[in-house]
Amino acid sequence: MAIWQGRPKRKVTGGRIRLARKKRKFEIGREKQFTHLGVRKVKIYRTKGANRKARLLMVDTANVVDPSTKTMKKVKILTVKSNPSNPNYVQRNIMTKGATVMTELGEAKITSRCGQDGVVNAMLIKNQ
Numbered sequence: 001m002a003i004w005q006g007r008p009k010r011k012v013t014g015g016r017i018r019l020a021r022k023k024r025k026f027e028i029g030r031e032k033q034f035t036h037l038g039v040r041k042v043k044i045y046r047t048k049g050a051n052r053k054a055r056l057l058m059v060d061t062a063n064v065v066d067p068s069t070k071t072m073k074k075v076k077i078l079t080v081k082s083n084p085s086n087p088n089y090v091q092r093n094i095m096t097k098g099a100t101v102m103t104e105l106g107e108a109k110i111t112s113r114c115g116q117d118g119v120v121n122a123m124l125i126k127n128q
Helices: none
Strands: 035-037 041-046 052-059 061-066 071-082 100-103 107-110 121-124
Touching (some): 061 100, 061 107
Parallel strands (some): 061 121
Antiparallel strands (some): 061 071, 071 100, 107 121
């Protein structure tokens, strides 16, 4: 069954909305595909207006900014330390925006949307 991102059939109050039209192709959503830790793998999607989205399926490096020195380095991700969106994602090494990852430089917080941007940007929060 397709994921549909259109209007619901009910109002907030519980009343019924009589739809004036059927579902449209541009209202179709996509299945969730998470960004895991591993060798880089990207999936490209065509979006509305012939634009493109790059969905990261697997990645092992991140662009980490060190706020003290104001430099950016491409470093290896070792593991996922915490993920506020779902605690189960830590065990499965799934990365989303806001997740804390352990890198070669120390702990870093992901600031980019991996499933939409096609890149992992992070900000260093602890030095080792």
